[in-house]
Amino acid sequence: MRHRHGFNALSRRSGQRKALKRGMVTSLFRYERIETTKAKAKEVQRMAEKMITRAKIDSVHNRRMIARDITNKAVLAKLFTDIAPLFEDRNGGYTRIIKTGHRQGDAAEMAILELVVKTDKPKKKAQAKKETKKEEPKKEEAKKVEKEEKVEE
Template sequence: MPGTRKLGRATDSRNAMLRAMVTYLFENGKIETTVTRAKEVRSMAEKMVTLGKQDDLHAKRQVFSYITKEDIAKKVIDEIGPKYADRNGGYTRIYKTGPRRGDAAEMAIIELV
């Protein structure tokens, strides 16, 4: 698991949250979340795109095991991976948007480049 941020959650809860957020990012193209969560999502999303670029069975199985929706995993392998075939990393971008109204947590938008 990349990164060392615990995000105030137990390990299994944190992993489930990150899997869901990565799936939602690939489904919609961008999401709004806190800066620390966005940085964790970025590391896993970039790993999934890198696996989607590879054309072997093991990489495909790793993508299908991490992303929670089968059609989104297929999209990563068939569309998103080949789209970034000539790019060496940097598949996502994080914009800071300012503090959240309720608790002043620093918010950000993470999107696919």
Template sequence: MPGTRKLGRATSHRLAMLRAMVTFLLEKGRIETTVTRAKEVRSLTEKLITLGKEPSLHNKRLAMGFITKEAVVKKLFDEIAPKYADRNGGYTRIIKTGPRRGDAAEMAIIELI
């Protein structure tokens, strides 16, 4: 598990939240969340895209174990990873958008480049 941010959640809740956010980011291409969550999602997403660059059965099974939707895994290996074949990392971008109304948490948009 990359990073040491606990995000104010129990381990099982944190893992479930991050899996859902990574799945949604790969499905939609962009999400809005807090800066600390975006940084955690970035590291996990970049590792999965790197896995997708080599479409072996082992890598597909590793991705299936983390991503919650089978269609998103197919999209990762068929569309997303080949787009970054000549790139060595840096597949995502985090753009800070300012404080959230209500609790003033620093918000950010994370998107695939």
């Protein structure tokens, strides 16, 4: 009987499963949305929710606890500086799973896991292009200039 079995093993051994979750949660915080299977999305969602809750209180202990599972220092900094402050007034429900149908190859249920609130990415400023046209002589004038140069030689 399968009573109180709290997680999906994802057909992997424990080390492989931990590595998979770490990589996926890092990608989620980097790109703010990932597409994966529904089973993986549910497991990563549990992990991500707990991390965001910890990141809302910026302490050395919380940074170290989260750094165990985030594989990139830049993403760790983004979590504490950009993502966690967005959810300061929210008590959970930081991510959502959107079902996207079945994968063509093996008919696995696919889903998009994304953060509920998007971070504002800085927009690139449109640089005004300076239009400086060179004054080119007309074709007729260019031919006259060429003829004059030949005559002088």
